[in-house]
Amino acid sequence: MTRIRVCVLGRTRVEVDGEPGRLTPLTKRLLLRLVAAEGDPVPVRRLYEDVWGAAHTGPGQAGRARNEVQKRVLELRRALDPAQDGTGQRVLRTEQLLAAPTPETAYRLVLGRDELDCAEFSGLVASALFATPASAAHQLMTALALVTGRPLADLSDEPFARPLVRRLTALHETARRHLITAHTELGRYELAVPVAERLTLERPDDPEVAGMLQTLRTRLRDRHGQELLREPITGSGSGGDLVVVRGDLFAQDDANLVVGFTDTFDTATEQDLVISRDSVQGQLVGRLFNGDRKLLDDRLQAGLRSITPSSTERPQDKPRGRRVRYPLGTTVPLVVDGRRVFAVAYSRLGNDLVARSAPDDLRASLDSLWQSVARYGMYKPVAIPLVGTGLARVVELDRTQLLFMIIESFAAYTRREPTTAPELRVVIRPEDLARTDLAAVGGLLRTLPGAPGTDAVTRGTS
CATH class of the missing domain: 1.25.40.10 (Tetratricopeptide repeat domain)
Incomplete structure (x- = not known):
């Protein structure tokens, strides 16, 4: 049977077997008059008065009205049933109203829910x-x-x-x-x-x-809450989101955390000589380990036992702090209250106790970090600070470029491993917001699928 679709929730449209139907203005008015009757029969007299706007009475007027209405009814049936398979007669029926003083012809439009x-x-x-x-x-x-x-x-x-x-x-x-x-x-x-x-x-x-x-x-x-931006990471293939929030990394209770370390994994904050108390790793002891630095040290050392050190400093060259160095990108997953804290080395602590890193060091460290997140992160959101802005001293990149690097690195890895994490949450301190162009992030995300390596960092400087 012919498939009909009549649309009246807006401008009138008729489709027949998926193709637009053509109706003359008068025939369209007739169709709408029948639709407005909501399935009730409409006598010829009423159709003529409403559609043509003319009186039905007068010498010879009844015959003329009947002929005009029948002509338009025939035109409408043909428009709704070009194949002449009986659809026109089915949806536009001719009836006789017997309640009137004399039998009266009427027409009824019968359309199903899928047709109207x-x-x-x-x-x-x-x-x-x-x-x-x-x-x-x-x-x-x-x-x-x-x-x-x-x-x-x-x-x-x-x-x-x-x-x-x-x-x-x-x-x-x-x-x-x-x-x-x-x-x-x-x-x-x-x-x-x-x-x-x-x-x-x-x-x-x-x-x-x-x-x-x-x-x-x-x-x-x-x-x-403190959420500033939420966008899908279009290049990841995982359907995950990039979320940027203002505030405190350690307040992200529903997420795994990333905490940056130096290549010696120092934790001592006494007198701020080795590690600053205000740094993220300095806060880690007090915020998640109740001030028990030895407990944190023990867990770090347990995680580092399977890692081959890159070198060991002599006491006379480095009198303070730890002397065993590990490759940048070394990541130790620490279990804290049912979630993971990923301790990742992304800067080198010089013998002068000054931490230093460079863009290539940071990018390589991030690439290694996501491997650990994918393996141990239990597919939970992962929250990371705007690494490189503090004492790591990645001075070659501004805050927007650092944000781009984090996003690109995560997206590139999750294209290979879509189950790395459902959400990358970058936590930015309020004092860093004014110097971070979040409006540029949308443009970056749109270019991710075709962006090789660190091209977006270069774009960020142009």
């Missing part, structure tokens, strides 16, 4: 009102996607169209309000906000709608 968009829309909304939030959200989004404009837009001001237009308009608002509720119950505030914003624009004086939007925005801000 406003019928499908009404059915979806009605079903959604009694569905669970997830099912309701799906049904309502499907229903609202059918709406492209005002119902029966071509004849919406005609008296015969007003009842259906009012009903569909009210149902449209009901659908949007219930969609906001469903998204809210599912915690999808970011999906609910645009719907509420549209309602607010249409109803600027409605305090209920304004309050709904304000509540949603507040909940969204509360959920994001």
Whole structure:
């Protein structure tokens, strides 16, 4: 059978077997008049008065009206049934009304939900009102996607169209309000906000709608907390997100942490001679090991036993701190409260107790770090500070370039190992924000799939 689709939730459109149907203006008016009847038969007399705008009475007028209506009915049937397989007779039926003083010819439009968009829309909304939030959200989004404009837009001001237009308009608002509720119950505030914003624009004086939007925005801000940016890492192939947050690395309770070390894995902070108390590794002892530096040292040394040192300093050359050096990129996963702290060496501690690193050192260390994250990270989010900005002294790169390097390195590794982590969370200190161009990150992410090596670092300097 011929496949028909009549769309009246906006400008009138007719499709027959997937192809646009062509209707003359009068035939289109006839179709809309029959749609507005919502499945009821419409007598020829009423069709002529409403579609042609002419009176049915007068000498010879009844015969003329009947002929005009029959001509347009035939044209509509042909448009809906070009193959002449009986579809036209099925969807546009001829009936006799026997309740009138004399039998009267009438026409009834019979379209299923899959053939008439406003019928499908009404059915979806009605079903959604009694569905669970997830099912309701799906049904309502499907229903609202059918709406492209005002119902029966071509004849919406005609008296015969007003009842259906009012009903569909009210149902449209009901659908949007219930969609906001469903998204809210599912915690999808970011999906609910645009719907509420549209309602607010249409109803600027409605305090209920304004309050709904304000509540949603507040909940969204509360959920994001210190979150500054969230974007998919398009080059990773894993569907993971890049998240940039303002604040404290050690407050990321739901994530594994990355803490940078020097190649000697020193932890001593006494008098700030070897490791600064204010550095991330200096804070690690107090924040996660309750000030027990020996416990941290023991766990680090246990993890380093399987690593071959790169060299050992003589006491006269390095009188303070540890003297055994390990290759840059050496990573020790430490178990702390059910998550992992990845202690990674990305700078060299000179015998003068000054830490130094360079872009190539940092990039190589990051590449090694992700291997450990993939192996031991239990597929949890991984939070990393903006490494290289502090005492590691990667002076060749600014903060934006350092951020680019972290993102590119992670994305490159996760293209090979998509299960490395579902989220890379870069934690930036408030004092570093003004010197970090987060607006440039979106452009970087769009180029990741084709960006070789550290090209984005070069782009960041141009």
